[in-house]
Amino acid sequence: MSTVSRLEIMDTTLRDGEQMQNVSYTAEEKLTLSKILLTEVKVDRLEITSARVSEGEKKTVQKILHWAQDAGFADRFEILSFIDGDRSVKWAQSVGIQRLNLLTKGSYKHCSEQLRKTPEQHIDDIRATVNAIAENGLQANVYLEDFSNGIKDSPQYVFDLIEALNELPVQRILLPDTLGIFNPFQTYEYVSQVIQRYPDTHFEFHPHNDYGVGTANALAAAKAGVKGIHATVNGMGERAGNAPLDEVVISIRDFLDVDINIDETKLHKVSQYVEMFSGQRMAHNKPIYGKNVFTQTAGIHADGDKKGQLYSNPLKPERFNRKTKYALGKLSGKANLDMCLRELDIEISEEEKQVLLQKIIELGDKKEVITIEDLPYLILDVFEMPENRPFKLLYCSINSTYQLKPVAAIKCAYHDRVVEAYSHGNGGYDAFMNALQEALFEFNIPMPQLLDYSVTIPPGGQTNALVQAAISWRIKKNGKPLTVTTRGVDPDQNMAAIEATVKMINTIISHTL
Structure with missing residues (x-):
C-alpha cells in the first residue's frame, strides 16, 4: 500500500522521450500527441521540451500553447529549464509556458566535477534562479539530476539541497534515476528515506530503464509515497529509454490502492500514434501495447478459455479497447480454430476444419504462426486453386x-x-x-x-x-x-x-x- 491516495502522472514523451536516437516530432505531431495525452489519456501534466532548444522548437511550443490556452490546458505544460540567468525564464514567457522544471545537480560528484562549484555556490545559483522564476509570475519545479547516485554516495549533499529548496517557492522536487542504476529495492529504500525525512514536500520520481526495471522502480517509488511519477509513451527515451506510461499506470493501479487520473482505454491509441510518428516499432511482446500480448497460441489455453476463461488474468484486453486473439500454429487445437472462425463469422464443414488444421500444423513446423488476420487468406489458399x-x-x-x-x-x-x-x-x-x-x-x-x-x-x-x-x-x-x-x-x-x-x-x- 502506498502512503498517498492520489498520484500525479507527468508525461515527458515530447521532451525526454524525444532524446531517443533518430526520433524527432514535427509541430503538428507534437500538437496531436499533446491533445491525445491531455484530453483522452488524461495525464496530469506534460513536459514538452527544453528551453532555448531552437527557433523551430519555439514556434512549435507557441503553436501548442495557443491551442492549450483556448482549451483551458495552459497550466498543464512544463519545460526543462536551466540555471542560465533569466534566459530560460524569458524563453518560457515568449512561448506561454507557466511552469519550469529547473535542472540542478543532485549528486556531489556532478556538482563538484561537472559544475566545478561548491555545494554552497550551487545552492546560491539555484536560489537566484528560482526567485527570478517566481518574480516573473512563473512556477518552479526542481530536478535533482543524478539523484540516485547522490543519495547513495553523498546523502548529506542531497539533504542540504532539499532543505534549501524547501525554503524557496518550489512546487515539486523531482527525483530522477538519471542513469537507470536503481533496482526496485533501492528505489523503495532511498525514496522512503527522503520522504520520511521531509514528509510535507511534494516529491516525484523519474525512472529510466537501463536495467529493464523502470516500471518496477516506478511501482516501488509509488509504494514509498511519492506524489508523482514521470513516464513516456512506449518507453521512449535516451539509451534504453524511460519507464513506459502504460506499464507504469496499470501496474500502480492494479498493485497499489492509489487513484490515478488516466483513461486506460486510450493508452493503446496514444501508443499507436507515438509508434507511427516516431518510426520506432515496438516489440510484439511488449506488455499492454504489444501486438501479441493478448494472443493465445497453445490449444490447451484456448480450450480453457472456451470452457470458462480459465487462462485469463486481470489484464483483460477489453480494458484497453482490444480483444483476445487465438493464434494458430503447431501447438494449436480445434478450440483455437473454432474460436477464430467464430470471431470471423466464417462457417466451414468439420472435414474442412480438419484439413485446415493440418495445414496450420504444417506451417507451424516451419516456424510460421497464423493469426486470425491471416486465416481468410489461408482458407483461400487451401480450398481454392x-x-x-x-x-x-x-x-x-x-x-x-x-x-x-x-x-x-x-x-x-x-x-x-x-x-x-x-x-x-x-x-x-x-x-x-x-x-x-x-x-x-x-x-x-x-x-x-x-x-x-x-x-x-x-x-x-x-x-x-x-x-x-x-x-x-x-x-x-x-x-x-x-x-x-x-x-x-x-x-x-x-x-x-x-x-x-x-x-x-x-x-x-x-x-x-
Whole structure:
C-alpha cells in the first residue's frame, strides 16, 4: 500500500522521450500527441521540451500553447529549464509556458566535477534562479539530476539541497534515476528515506530503464509515497529509454490502492500514434501495447478459455479497447480454430476444419504462426486453386522515371469481364492502387482500406533476394469491421505488394460479397 491516495502522472514523451536516437516530432505531431495525452489519456501534466532548444522548437511550443490556452490546458505544460540567468525564464514567457522544471545537480560528484562549484555556490545559483522564476509570475519545479547516485554516495549533499529548496517557492522536487542504476529495492529504500525525512514536500520520481526495471522502480517509488511519477509513451527515451506510461499506470493501479487520473482505454491509441510518428516499432511482446500480448497460441489455453476463461488474468484486453486473439500454429487445437472462425463469422464443414488444421500444423513446423488476420487468406489458399479464383490480374506494368510520377497500366479479369485501367501515383505501388481502384469500380468490388504495410528482406540478402510484403486491410463483413492480413513474395518489392493485394481482392469476393 502506498502512503498517498492520489498520484500525479507527468508525461515527458515530447521532451525526454524525444532524446531517443533518430526520433524527432514535427509541430503538428507534437500538437496531436499533446491533445491525445491531455484530453483522452488524461495525464496530469506534460513536459514538452527544453528551453532555448531552437527557433523551430519555439514556434512549435507557441503553436501548442495557443491551442492549450483556448482549451483551458495552459497550466498543464512544463519545460526543462536551466540555471542560465533569466534566459530560460524569458524563453518560457515568449512561448506561454507557466511552469519550469529547473535542472540542478543532485549528486556531489556532478556538482563538484561537472559544475566545478561548491555545494554552497550551487545552492546560491539555484536560489537566484528560482526567485527570478517566481518574480516573473512563473512556477518552479526542481530536478535533482543524478539523484540516485547522490543519495547513495553523498546523502548529506542531497539533504542540504532539499532543505534549501524547501525554503524557496518550489512546487515539486523531482527525483530522477538519471542513469537507470536503481533496482526496485533501492528505489523503495532511498525514496522512503527522503520522504520520511521531509514528509510535507511534494516529491516525484523519474525512472529510466537501463536495467529493464523502470516500471518496477516506478511501482516501488509509488509504494514509498511519492506524489508523482514521470513516464513516456512506449518507453521512449535516451539509451534504453524511460519507464513506459502504460506499464507504469496499470501496474500502480492494479498493485497499489492509489487513484490515478488516466483513461486506460486510450493508452493503446496514444501508443499507436507515438509508434507511427516516431518510426520506432515496438516489440510484439511488449506488455499492454504489444501486438501479441493478448494472443493465445497453445490449444490447451484456448480450450480453457472456451470452457470458462480459465487462462485469463486481470489484464483483460477489453480494458484497453482490444480483444483476445487465438493464434494458430503447431501447438494449436480445434478450440483455437473454432474460436477464430467464430470471431470471423466464417462457417466451414468439420472435414474442412480438419484439413485446415493440418495445414496450420504444417506451417507451424516451419516456424510460421497464423493469426486470425491471416486465416481468410489461408482458407483461400487451401480450398481454392489460383486458376479458380474469380479475380485475376492479367497484366501489370509500372513505369518509374526520375522526377516524374510513376504510372501503372493494368488489365484485370472478373468472371467473364476484362477491364483495363491506367493511373499515376506518388510511387509505383500507389500508381497500381489508383489504377486498381478504377478497375474495381467497374467490377462493383469494394476497395479495401489499407491499414499497415511492412516489407521484409532476409538478413544479408542480395539485390535479387525474395521480398515479403505483408499488408493489413480493413474490410466489412456483415456490417462489422474486420482486419485481414495478406502476404506476397517476389524479388520485386512492388510485385510482392501487388500479389498480396490481389489475394486481398479475392478474399473480399469470397467472404464479403
